[in-house]
Amino acid sequence: MEQVAEAAPQTTRRRFYLTFIYGLWGVISAALAAPALIYLFLPPRVRRESDWVEAGDITRLQPKTPVEVVFRKNRVDGWKVSSEKQTAWVVKLSDQQVVAFGPQCTHLGCAYHWEERSSDFLCPCHSSVFSVDGKVVSGPAPRPLDRYDTKIENGKLLLGALREPGSQKS
Amino acid sequence: MTWKERMHGWLDHRTGIETGVRNFLYEQIPASSGWHQVFGSVALFLFLVQAFTGALLAFNYAPTPGDAYNSLRYIMTEVTGGRLMRGLHHWGASMMVVVVVLHMTQVFLYGSYKKPREATWIAGVLLLLLTLAYGLTGYLLPWDNRAYWGTVVTTQIAAQAPVVGPYLLRLLGSQGDVGVVTFARFYGLHVLLLPPATGLLIVLHVYLVRKHGVAPAPGDEVRPRKKFFPEQVFRDTVAIFIAFAVLFVMAVVVRVPLEQLADPTDTTYIPRPEWYFLFLFQTLKLFTGPLEMVGTVVLPTLAILALVLVPFVDRGQMRKVTERAFAGAVLCLAAIGWAGLTVAAVVTTPKPAVAEQIDFSQPTDWLQLSPIELAGIGYFRQENCVSCHTVGDGKPKIGPDLASTTIHKTAAWMIQHFKRPAAMVPGSAMPPIQLSDAQLNTLAAFLLKLNARNAVALQSAPEFAAEGALLYQKSQCGSCHMVNGVGVKLGPPLNGLRRRRTEQWVEQHFQNPQALSPGSIMPPYKFTPSEMKNIVAYLFVLPD
Numbered sequence: 001m002e003q004v005a006e007a008a009p010q011t012t013r014r015r016f017y018l019t020f021i022y023g024l025w026g027v028i029s030a031a032l033a034a035p036a037l038i039y040l041f042l043p044p045r046v047r048r049e050s051d052w053v054e055a056g057d058i059t060r061l062q063p064k065t066p067v068e069v070v071f072r073k074n075r076v077d078g079w080k081v082s083s084e085k086q087t088a089w090v091v092k093l094s095d096q097q098v099v100a101f102g103p104q105c106t107h108l109g110c111a112y113h114w115e116e117r118s119s120d121f122l123c124p125c126h127s128s129v130f131s132v133d134g135k136v137v138s139g140p141a142p143r144p145l146d147r148y149d150t151k152i153e154n155g156k157l158l159l160g161a162l163r164e165p166g167s168q169k170s
Numbered sequence: 171m172t173w174k175e176r177m178h179g180w181l182d183h184r185t186g187i188e189t190g191v192r193n194f195l196y197e198q199i200p201a202s203s204g205w206h207q208v209f210g211s212v213a214l215f216l217f218l219v220q221a222f223t224g225a226l227l228a229f230n231y232a233p234t235p236g237d238a239y240n241s242l243r244y245i246m247t248e249v250t251g252g253r254l255m256r257g258l259h260h261w262g263a264s265m266m267v268v269v270v271v272l273h274m275t276q277v278f279l280y281g282s283y284k285k286p287r288e289a290t291w292i293a294g295v296l297l298l299l300l301t302l303a304y305g306l307t308g309y310l311l312p313w314d315n316r317a318y319w320g321t322v323v324t325t326q327i328a329a330q331a332p333v334v335g336p337y338l339l340r341l342l343g344s345q346g347d348v349g350v351v352t353f354a355r356f357y358g359l360h361v362l363l364l365p366p367a368t369g370l371l372i373v374l375h376v377y378l379v380r381k382h383g384v385a386p387a388p389g390d391e392v393r394p395r396k397k398f399f400p401e402q403v404f405r406d407t408v409a410i411f412i413a414f415a416v417l418f419v420m421a422v423v424v425r426v427p428l429e430q431l432a433d434p435t436d437t438t439y440i441p442r443p444e445w446y447f448l449f450l451f452q453t454l455k456l457f458t459g460p461l462e463m464v465g466t467v468v469l470p471t472l473a474i475l476a477l478v479l480v481p482f483v484d485r486g487q488m489r490k491v492t493e494r495a496f497a498g499a500v501l502c503l504a505a506i507g508w509a510g511l512t513v514a515a516v517v518t519t520p521k522p523a524v525a526e527q528i529d530f531s532q533p534t535d536w537l538q539l540s541p542i543e544l545a546g547i548g549y550f551r552q553e554n555c556v557s558c559h560t561v562g563d564g565k566p567k568i569g570p571d572l573a574s575t576t577i578h579k580t581a582a583w584m585i586q587h588f589k590r591p592a593a594m595v596p597g598s599a600m601p602p603i604q605l606s607d608a609q610l611n612t613l614a615a616f617l618l619k620l621n622a623r624n625a626v627a628l629q630s631a632p633e634f635a636a637e638g639a640l641l642y643q644k645s646q647c648g649s650c651h652m653v654n655g656v657g658v659k660l661g662p663p664l665n666g667l668r669r670r671r672t673e674q675w676v677e678q679h680f681q682n683p684q685a686l687s688p689g690s691i692m693p694p695y696k697f698t699p700s701e702m703k704n705i706v707a708y709l710f711v712l713p714d
Contacts, residue, residue, distance in 0.1 A: 014400060017400035017403075017404040018400055019400060020404055020407065021400060021403055021404055021407045024408065024410075024411040025407060027411070028410070028411060028414050031414070031418060032219070032222065035251045035258075036222070036226055036251075038250050038251040038257075039226055039249060039250065039251035039252060039255050040226070040229070040252075042251070043250070044244070044248040044249045044252075045247075045248045045249075045250065049569045067584035078230070078241070078244060079230075079232065079237070079240040079241040079248075080237075080240070122182050130490060135461070137227035138710070162468060
């Protein structure tokens with residue numbers, strides 16, 4: 001017992017040092033690691049993808065006659081913003097409803113076109129056929145044509161993100 | 171033996187790591203060791219923080235002019251935690267200079283460089299120079315105006331060195347101008363060459379400290395030696411913690427400068443070096459004409475030489491720090507000289523142009539607004555719309571979020587709504603806005619421009635710009651002038667005015683246009699001093 005009593009001030013001081021050394025280094029490591037993990041793993045604050053791109057005047061569209069529209073859209077890649085050419089097939093289904101289809105066949109991504117004679121979309125690669133409202137008529141295409149979000153402002157058609165049908169926003 | 175001991179034994183037997191750490195920690199140090207010897211460890215820690223944050227910054231940084239600036243803005247405005255990371259790296263650099271100098275000061279005061287520790291001291295001097303080299307090369311990497319023009323001056327100074335000047339200039343890739351080549355050289359130095367050089371020198375420095383042991387003070391020879399661990403390690407840890415806490419707070423609180431993209435044609439820019447080079451900068455001004463080289467080359471070289479020679483000049487016996495009056499006096503003189511030169515440099519700093527005060531580490535979309543839209547921000551703030559409306563982000567308030575609702579409305583609708591809110595939106599609790607039709611139209615113009623994407627960016631427009639645009643709008647400047655492509659081309663377009671005229675000229679021109687441009691049909695304007703300040707500042711930040 002006597003021995004322990006003698007050693008006590010020495011060991012408590014040592015324990016005090018050790019506690020502080022480990023504690024402070026713990027705090028420093030955490031304060032460096034946490035921001036580093038946040039920096040590496042949290043997604044950047046995105047400039048929100050609410051960009052609507054003007055894609056022409058809808059008053060010129062004839063009902064049920066698709067028109068291929070070319071427009072430029074900004075693509076944000078990290079610190080780079082590049083302007084890209086994109087196309088859409090725009091159809092006026094009724095006075096209230098204008099639809100813009102993505103330009104690629106849903107089978108393997110070939111560019112399809114509008115067949116005047118048969119009044120449907122035909123993909124030249126594997127003969128997938130889509131009706132004017134984008135539904136699959138025949139061929140290997142697994143799902144209807146993708147659609148851009150659309151809205152109309154002052155007679156101008158605005159296009160948003162390209163989505164698969166079903167995930168469509170109303 | 172427990173399994174833990176056995177595992178330790180196994181590992182030590184194969185790597186020797188435990189014995190190594192033990193030898194390192196239980197090194198014998200003199201009894202006089204204490205708090206004054208913590209600075210070396212703090213400097214080493216700060217170097218590691220710089221390496222760590224530097225590597226992380228490099229993960230989001232494109233090392234070419236132009237892209238460098240864009241990617242740094244991306245780090246600061248979009249990457250989560252990016253602002254903090256750059257803050258740590260930026261202020262860490264300053265802090266490292268401070269701590270390295272403190273370390274040297276302590277060694278100098280105590281005379282710890284004396285025989286046989288001369289080599290340790292010289293390695294230390296080289297490490298100081300490396301620290302400054304990081305500062306110099308890193309300064310260019312943001313590629314903003316500050317970086318570019320600062321480096322132009324640096325390379326011009328290097329060019330003045332006798333004999334080697336032209337070669338040095340060629341080595342830095344800047345015989346013609348500071349450009350892509352200089353940038354690549356500086357970046358290469360900063361991230362490829364300097365770090366391993368520093369690492370090697372640190373290893374050498376620490377090895378020499380261990381070889382000769384920590385310098386004892388007189389009287390230590392008769393007192394029992396202490397162990398490095400845990401007492402001195404505790405002191406080092408506390409000092410490191412304090413330094414880190416200060417650095418962290420600075421990184422969070424103090425704004426890290428980012429100016430506009432480097433513009434080699436901007437001849438009005440007045441370059442300033444980093445604060446720790448200001449004394450050198452001021453020294454240059456003392457020597458003009460043929461003597462200029464004294465300030466740029468001779469004095470700095472002599473200073474470095476003097477530092478290196480310290481242990482060979484002061485070769486007396488080890489004395490107590492309190493008895494080293496001469497060393498103290500030299501240090502005081504150096505400190506006074508340094509402080510005097512730095513203060514003189516700060517005092518003579520001309521007021522930076524308005525454009526330099528804009529924080530480009532924030533979104534600057536407001537710079538692209540037309541005057542009417544920017545003036546709308548002025549009214550928006552005057553009427554304190556945000557007391558009831560959210561704009562983009564934030565807690566929902568009593569009124570609708572203006573960033574998402576305004577898109578579907580027209581200006582006419584809005585003006586009616588501003589006058590009689592309940593008539594347009596039944597049940598609206600919004601009070602009518604007491605402004606003239608023209609003013610309401612301005613407010614509507616801003617709100618129409620607002621969307622969820624730019625809400626935050628537009629709100630960061632500084633006060634003077636919103637007020638200046640408001641005055642611009644009120645004074646109908648737009649019926650003769652153009653800003654950002656909006657207005658009439660009767661008078662000269664106002665973008666790029668800062669290239670053509672001085673602020674003083676524009677102020678006088680407002681008061682009496684015909685005196686400065688005879689034949690002008692512009693009427694004189696009587697502005698109050700604060701109005702004048704705002705509108706001139708606004709015109710001078712317009713993009714070119």
